[in-house]
Amino acid sequence: MQRAVAAAEQLAILALARADGLPAFAADGALSSWEVFGQQLVTGLSNGMIIALIAIGYTMVYGIVELINFAHGDLCMLGAFFALTAVGALGMSEWGGAGGAVGLVSLLVATAFFCGALNWSINRLAYRPLRKASKLSLLVSAIGASFILVNLGLFWGGMPMDVFAGGNSSAAPKAFPALVEPEPAAHLGDVIVSRPDVLVLLVTVPLMGALTWLVRFTKLGKAMRAVAQNPTAAALMGIDVERVIGATFFIGGSLGGFATVVYSIYNQTVSFQMGYRMGMDAFIAAVLGGIGNLPGAVLGGLLIGVVRAMSDQYIETRWTNAVVFGILILILVFRPSGLLGAKLREKV
Amino acid sequence: MSAAAPRRIRLTPWAGLAALAAVPFIDALLPGGLRLEDPMSEVFIYAILALGLNVLTGFTGLLNLGVAAFAAIGAYAFAIATCEIYPFQLGFWPALGVTVAAGAIAGFALGAPTLRVRGDYLAIVTLGFGEIVKDVLVNLDTITKGTQGINPLPPPSFLGTPLEARGQYWLLLAFVTVTFVGVRALERSRVGRAWISIREDELASRAMGIRPDHAKMLAFATCAALAALAGALMVSRLSSSGEPGNYDFQVSILALCIIIVGGIGSVRGTLVGAIVMVGMNSIVLVKLSELVGSPDAPGAALDEAQGLAKVGVFLRTWAQNVLVNPTNWKFLLFGLALVLMMVFRPQGILPPRPLHEAPPEGGEEGA
Numbered sequence: 161m162q163r164a165v166a167a168a169e170q171l172a173i174l175a176l177a178r179a180d181g182l183p184a185f186a187a188d189g190a191l192s193s194w195e196v197f198g199q200q201l202v203t204g205l206s207n208g209m210i211i212a213l214i215a216i217g218y219t220m221v222y223g224i225v226e227l228i229n230f231a232h233g234d235l236c237m238l239g240a241f242f243a244l245t246a247v248g249a250l251g252m253s254e255w256g257g258a259g260g261a262v263g264l265v266s267l268l269v270a271t272a273f274f275c276g277a278l279n280w281s282i283n284r285l286a287y288r289p290l291r292k293a294s295k296l297s298l299l300v301s302a303i304g305a306s307f308i309l310v311n312l313g314l315f316w317g318g319m320p321m322d323v324f325a326g327g328n329s330s331a332a333p334k335a336f337p338a339l340v341e342p343e344p345a346a347h348l349g350d351v352i353v354s355r356p357d358v359l360v361l362l363v364t365v366p367l368m369g370a371l372t373w374l375v376r377f378t379k380l381g382k383a384m385r386a387v388a389q390n391p392t393a394a395a396l397m398g399i400d401v402e403r404v405i406g407a408t409f410f411i412g413g414s415l416g417g418f419a420t421v422v423y424s425i426y427n428q429t430v431s432f433q434m435g436y437r438m439g440m441d442a443f444i445a446a447v448l449g450g451i452g453n454l455p456g457a458v459l460g461g462l463l464i465g466v467v468r469a470m471s472d473q474y475i476e477t478r479w480t481n482a483v484v485f486g487i488l489i490l491i492l493v494f495r496p497s498g499l500l501g502a503k504l505r506e507k508v
Numbered sequence: 509m510s511a512a513a514p515r516r517i518r519l520t521p522w523a524g525l526a527a528l529a530a531v532p533f534i535d536a537l538l539p540g541g542l543r544l545e546d547p548m549s550e551v552f553i554y555a556i557l558a559l560g561l562n563v564l565t566g567f568t569g570l571l572n573l574g575v576a577a578f579a580a581i582g583a584y585a586f587a588i589a590t591c592e593i594y595p596f597q598l599g600f601w602p603a604l605g606v607t608v609a610a611g612a613i614a615g616f617a618l619g620a621p622t623l624r625v626r627g628d629y630l631a632i633v634t635l636g637f638g639e640i641v642k643d644v645l646v647n648l649d650t651i652t653k654g655t656q657g658i659n660p661l662p663p664p665s666f667l668g669t670p671l672e673a674r675g676q677y678w679l680l681l682a683f684v685t686v687t688f689v690g691v692r693a694l695e696r697s698r699v700g701r702a703w704i705s706i707r708e709d710e711l712a713s714r715a716m717g718i719r720p721d722h723a724k725m726l727a728f729a730t731c732a733a734l735a736a737l738a739g740a741l742m743v744s745r746l747s748s749s750g751e752p753g754n755y756d757f758q759v760s761i762l763a764l765c766i767i768i769v770g771g772i773g774s775v776r777g778t779l780v781g782a783i784v785m786v787g788m789n790s791i792v793l794v795k796l797s798e799l800v801g802s803p804d805a806p807g808a809a810l811d812e813a814q815g816l817a818k819v820g821v822f823l824r825t826w827a828q829n830v831l832v833n834p835t836n837w838k839f840l841l842f843g844l845a846l847v848l849m850m851v852f853r854p855q856g857i858l859p860p861r862p863l864h865e866a867p868p869e870g871g872e873e874g875a
Contacts, residue, residue, distance in 0.1 A: 227628075228628050228631075228632065285847075286847045286850075286851070289851045290850060290851065293850070293854060295627055295628055296569070296571050296627070296628070296631075297850045297854055298850075299571065299628050299631060300571075300764070300768060300846055300850055301846060301847050301850040301851065303573075303761065303764075303843075303846055304842070304843040304844065304845070304846025304847035304848075304850065305843065305847060306843070307761065307839040307840070307842045307843030307846070308839070308840055308843035308844060308847070309843075310839045310843075311836075311837065311838070311839035311840035311843065312840075314830065314836055314839070315830050315831065315836070317830070318826055318829035318830030318831070319826050319829075320822060320825040320826055320829060327825070327826060327829040327830070328829060330829055330830040330836070436757070440639075443632070447629075447632070476647075478643070478646070478647050479643070479647060481639060481643050482639070482640045482643040482644060482647075485636035485637075485639045485640050485643075486636075486640060488632065488633075488636045489633050489636050489637065489640075492622075492625050492629050492632065492633050493621050493622060493624065493625055493633070496624075496625065496629055
């Protein structure tokens with residue numbers, strides 16, 4: 161019992177560290193440096209799995225239309241607002257036990273559908289008319305879409321609901337209720353695996369498995385691979401290229417929807433500006449792994465999550481973003497194909 | 509060879525310049541709320557920034573999403589060169605020289621390692637560069653004073669006399685004019701034509717004897733130097749470097765919006781874009797929010813209302829919370845500008861004129 165209390169205290173310190181970015185264990189002599197490392201590793205891997213799920217959305221879209229879908233992170237931000245609205249409207253933070261579990265699953269699925277549908281619509285309105293235009297026009301259009309979504313998030317935050325603090329200051333970050341209490345679920349030595357950590361694992365791993373199955377073994381997956389390889393040839397083989405692209409946007413968006421709910425529960429705060437950071441981390445993960453490559457996105461996500469956690473711990477939180485962007489630049493300059501990606505020649 | 513056609517003197521540019529130069533006099537006749545001097549100064553500064561970006565992104569076709577970082581480097585170089593808390597304490601003009609040099613060096617520093625990065629990857633590298641510069645400026649607070657910013661800074665001066673508001677306006681106008689003419693001249697110069705040919709086809713231009721690496725480095729340096737100049741002019745006018753957060757992604761995107769709305773690669777278009785976009789951002793939205801004023805604080809009526817009335821109160825409170833404030837629509841406006849321009853008019857309002865016009869109908873080629 162005492163052990164559990166101590167563990168809960170440590171977790172509270174951890175949560176605090178996550179919230180305001182202080183080195184968690186600087187003042188706590190009780191933990192050895194290996195335990196600190198282990199705890200940061202758990203945090204990093206959990207955040208990394210979430211980043212990986214978002215990164216898959218980037219990498220799928222890039223694989224098929226060669227577009228850096230700049231709006232993807234902001235799509236996830238809107239997903240978080242959607243989830244928060246649902247939680248507030250249904251009073252879900254009060255649900256316990258089995259009802260809470262069913263509610264959580266429904267929330268995940270509903271948010272995934274919302275994000276998928278939104279991503280599909282963005283493709284339809286902002287990207288599809290530009291299929292024949294240059295890559296840069298497409299990228300600029302994506303940046304525009306991203307700004308529109310950010311603004312919608314700002315509007316959404318002004319909704320007069322209790323979960324949005326009455327909507328009085330729409331730009332302020334909002335607290336996301338802890339639908340899964342941050343209590344210890346397991347101990348690996350003195351390293352605590354919390355219940356949100358387990359939630360991350362339970363959501364991300366099956367989804368990645370399902371996606372692998374979809375891409376490898378279904379007809380749609382085969383069509384997606386064909387379009388990614390050569391859209392013209394795929395069209396000549398009777399594949400409805402636009403439908404496949406639409407499906408890719410839907411699937412990528414819905415993975416982002418799952419990820420954003422888990423992210424919000426894990427980090428307990430959402431804001432209309434969070435999409436930029438989430439999107440950047442995920443994009444960097446996708447590039448690190450080799451953009452267009454699904455296992456690469458997962459590897460990259462885990463690496464970025466761990467690098468962030470370690471940089472928070474051993475360098476300084478305020479330098480973490482610079483570290484992550486520095487990694488991005490180094491990869492793009494020295495190994496643009498990423499860790500697992502194939503080398504591409506631009507023009508022969 | 510037919511005789512050269514008599515040189516036509518185009519009136520529009522001169523009329524435009526005269527109108528802009530007259531703004532302070534017109535302002536004197538207008539009530540305070542309608543004065544254009546301040547917002548137009550901002551338009552000029554953004555125009556210089558966008559003219560720089562146009563060299564890199566418009567002429568050379570290298571998408572830069574971190575132009576604000578160059579402006580930040582210029583702003584801080586100027587601040588450190590002039591502020592009384594540092595040992596240098598240069599005057600306005602020498603500091604501007606330092607700034608432009610610092611900008612060009614930063615441009616080389618970013619350009620050299622990224623020559624091999626192509627297309628949208630380059631865009632992301634520049635974006636990352638922008639983020640890193642901002643973070644470094646915040647975190648190196650022993651030098652940059654972190655989020656406090658560096659102040660006071662000397663105002664723009666001319667022949668040793670500090671200028672008051674009206675003089676600053678004319679000085680900025682002069683800077684825009686010189687930059688405009690300079691970039692126009694660059695466009696038609698040997699290096700400008702090299703930039704454009706690289707944008708059109710790098711491989712072909714290499715085959716024609718152009719060295720793309722040199723030309724791209726020059727484009728980076730020119731872009732960075734002009735952006736740094738814009739940053740220095742901005743902080744000199746405000747007398748403070750402001751916080752590093754002022755030079756974030758939004759500024760880069762505003763500059764990008766300017767050249768895209770104006771017509772990417774078009775020098776005249778950049779000026780039009782600056783007036784449209786910055787005018788929208790700093791004049792129309794700001795004046796509109798002054799008109800609207802701060803909305804009444806929504807009462808507790810939401811809890812009391814019943815049935816359908818509750819929906820009405822809910823929507824009204826929501827609108828009062830965010831929608832009525834025009835500045836809350838800023839991102840939506842930027843975003844729509846980018847998407848709609850890309851979808852419906854990718855060439856912009858004033859697309860660039862082709863460098864070599866087709867010979868006139870019935871022209872005696874080689875006669």
